[in-house]
Amino acid sequence: MMDVLSQTFSALADPTRRAILARLSEGVANVSDLAKPFLKDMSLPAVTKHLKVLEKAGLITKTRDAQYRPCKLNAEKFRDVSEWMDHYRKHWEASFDRLDEYLKTIHPTKKKKKPKKR
């Protein structure tokens, strides 16, 4: 039995699945819509499987409309990942500052690099 976070991360660890999520971030799409960009690289059942992985991970929801299966992004799941990431945020922000300090010492006139606003 896989823990929730592992399942989420491993669902995200595939470029096809991330591309599907990117497409769904633009709006609802059914299976063949989602599959279209990949059909030169893989079969339809392969895409079906990717969707199943995303669905089991809770990253998307698949509904029914006649013979179509409209899929939509399940945004809450992303928040869970983001919350896990938050624990490390201070570290990368700190390391950014350290780099910043370092850059100032070697090149004091150079424009200050600032961490991204969130």
Place this chain on the structure above:
Amino acid sequence: MMDVLSQTFSALADPTRRAILARLSEGVANVSDLAKPFLKDMSLPAVTKHLKVLEKAGLITKTRDAQYRPCKLNAEKFRDVSEWMDHYRKHWEASFDRLDEYLKTIHPTKKKKKPKKR
């Protein structure tokens, strides 16, 4: 050949590896320090392998000090993941607001749930 983001996510998709990262977020530790909590569940070579996965993914850096291998967190990598996640942030924040609105309609006296400050 695995793309960078897939490699990062798949490194994160394991509870042992995430626990190692959590430990390293407290400070530098060498291999046997890191292994200790897991030695009841798995062998030392298993931990070595996990560390190799994390290192290849760029999430940690392993250095040398006599026979020890001090490891440290590589925080920049987390920023990359976070930046990918940012693309979806608006979605989960929006869905949170929708939930919020919904909760108000069914239970108007209940204290308002607020999205986490970042």
Place this chain on the structure above:
DNA sequence: ATTATACTTAACTTTCTAGTTAATTAACCG
């Protein structure tokens, strides 16, 4: 009713992952 469309399931193959034990390397200690 039959044919087409949309999608899934089944069965199988190949490759990758996570673990194992045993042997090996490297540095330090007495």
Place this chain on the structure above:
DNA sequence: CGGTTAATTAACTAGAAAGTTAAGTATAAT
């Protein structure tokens, strides 16, 4: 030197993941 500690490498196994093709199901269209 000889032993101990720290960690890695090698060789192997079991099981999961990602793909395939072929067959099946459900709805719609003619």
